[in-house]
Amino acid sequence: MQSTEDVTNCPDCGHQIRVEQHYVTWCDQCDWNVDPAPQTDPTPAWRLRLEHRLADALYRELETGGIHRPGWDAARVAAYLLSALVLVLPLVALASGFALLIFYRPLWLSGPLALLAFAVAHLFRPRADKLPPDAQLLLRDQAPTLYGVLDRIADAIGAQKIAAVVVDAEPNMWFGRVGWRFRPVIGIGLPLWTSLSPQERLAVLAHELGHGRNGDAHHGWVIGAAESILHELRLTFSEQPLDRYRQDLSYQINADATYVGLITRLVNATVGGLVRGYGWLLDRAYFRGSQRAEYLADRRAAEVAGSEATAHALERLLLSDTAFRAMERVLRFGSEIDPLEAVRRAVNEVPKREIERRVRASRSRETRTDAMHPPTYLRTRLIRARPATHAKVVLGLDESRNVDRELAPPAQAVLAEFRSAL
Ligand SMILES: [Zn+2]
Numbered sequence: 048m049q050s051t052e053d054v055t056n057c058p059d060c061g062h063q064i065r066v067e068q069h070y071v072t073w074c075d076q077c078d079w080n081v082d083p084a085p086q087t088d089p090t091p092a093w094r095l096r097l098e099h100r101l102a103d104a105l106y107r108e109l110e111t112g113g114i115h116r117p118g119w120d121a122a123r124v125a126a127y128l129l130s131a132l133v134l135v136l137p138l139v140a141l142a143s144g145f146a147l148l149i150f151y152r153p154l155w156l157s158g159p160l161a162l163l164a165f166a167v168a169h170l171f172r173p174r175a176d177k178l179p180p181d182a183q184l185l186l187r188d189q190a191p192t193l194y195g196v197l198d199r200i201a202d203a204i205g206a207q208k209i210a211a212v213v214v215d216a217e218p219n220m221w222f223g224r225v226g227w228r229f230r231p232v233i234g235i236g237l238p239l240w241t242s243l244s245p246q247e248r249l250a251v252l253a254h255e256l257g258h259g260r261n262g263d264a265h266h267g268w269v270i271g272a273a274e275s276i277l278h279e280l281r282l283t284f285s286e287q288p289l290d291r292y293r294q295d296l297s298y299q300i301n302a303d304a305t306y307v308g309l310i311t312r313l314v315n316a317t318v319g320g321l322v323r324g325y326g327w328l329l330d331r332a333y334f335r336g337s338q339r340a341e342y343l344a345d346r347r348a349a350e351v352a353g354s355e356a357t358a359h360a361l362e363r364l365l366l367s368d369t370a371f372r373a374m375e376r377v378l379r380f381g382s383e384i385d386p387l388e389a390v391r392r393a394v395n396e397v398p399k400r401e402i403e404r405r406v407r408a409s410r411s412r413e414t415r416t417d418a419m420h421p422p423t424y425l426r427t428r429l430i431r432a433r434p435a436t437h438a439k440v441v442l443g444l445d446e447s448r449n450v451d452r453e454l455a456p457p458a459q460a461v462l463a464e465f466r467s468a469l
């Protein structure tokens with residue numbers, strides 16, 4: 048129903064623009080009001096400029112065909128080296144512990160020191176990724192259709208077959224490797240899954256398996272282990288409630304001993320500063336690598352599912368918060384309709400113009416190298432710039448419905464759990 052009130056003029060360029068109820072009014076000619084609530088970012092301006100430049104440079108490299116396949120670029124090598132140096136820390140602690148016990152006497156002195164070294168080694172030990180104990184798993188024999196689809200994708204891109212599917216209520220999908228055998232696991236977030244068409248689903252699954260094929264989870268693990276060690280170090284060498292307590296205590300014992308607090312602050316400033324700087328460097332190197340990994344996983348997805356379906360799926364991802372909120376609303380306030388049906392309706396209601404606005408808003412919002420994913424507008428542009436001819440794997444409507452039937456039991460459990468947590 049188009050009436051005269053549904054049109055207005057852009058205050059910036061005067062172009063006639065459509066007004067859609069419940070949605071942001073914006074101008075597609077000059078991008079006026081494309082992002083009415085820009086996120087406030089505490090990052091200093093120079094750093095934002097640097098990060099924008101890094102993100103642009105990466106995009107141009109991919110667009111001109113400078114990067115063809117996953118592998119070792121300078122950023123990945125740097126991230127690995129920085130991580131390896133940190134991962135050596137628990138090994139050094141372990142070795143020192145043994146050395147103290149074997150070579151140093153008296154034992155009453157070397158014993159406690161060795162214990163301290165072992166404690167450090169234990170605290171900073173690398174850990175394998177684990178699934179949370181309450182994860183809703185969908186195993187191979189419970190979901191032959193879904194695993195059939197996953198196997199076809201895995202064959203098409205030469206990836207290892209998926210060992211387990213986790214169903215959750217997150218508005219996204221993910222790929223990970225769990226345990227010390229690094230078994231590939233895929234996570235299906237119900238709000239996102241529900242809002243996708245069959246071939247878009249295939250595209251997102253192919254994107255996630257593409258991460259598996261490109262070895263991204265392995266790299267992620269090495270860097271993640273280093274990150275967690277740095278995190279512990281950051282906590283140790285930053286201002287803490289305990290510092291205050293120590294200061295108060297030393298003041299009570301000896302009011303002149305102000306140097307205790309001074310030493311703490313000095314150590315925090317130097318070691319803590321070093322740790323923070325190191326972490327920042329590692330982040331920069333890693334995020335360039337991880338954004339590159341996203342582009343390359345997109346490319347795999349486009350080869351398997353077709354370019355258009357892949358680009359569409361990415362645009363749908365911009366609606367994931369709409370999908371999530373629709374699901375949450377039904378679960379929180381109760382309703383006649385099924386929460387996932389509510390997701391479907393909410394997403395299908397969103398006008399094309401609103402999706403276009405969100406794509407354009409992603410330009411200013413997401414052009415950051417510390418975002419795990421590159422901005423959607425660049426991702427879709429790259430996919431469409433080098434379109435793949437046709438889809439290698441197709442997910443039909445019937446097959447997609449069968450998958451939904453297989454997903455239903457864990458989905459019910461996930462939704463029930465979500466509701467009880469509200
Ligand atoms: Zn305008």
Ligand SMILES: [Zn+2]
Pocket residue numbers: 254255258341344
């Ligand atoms: Zn990804």
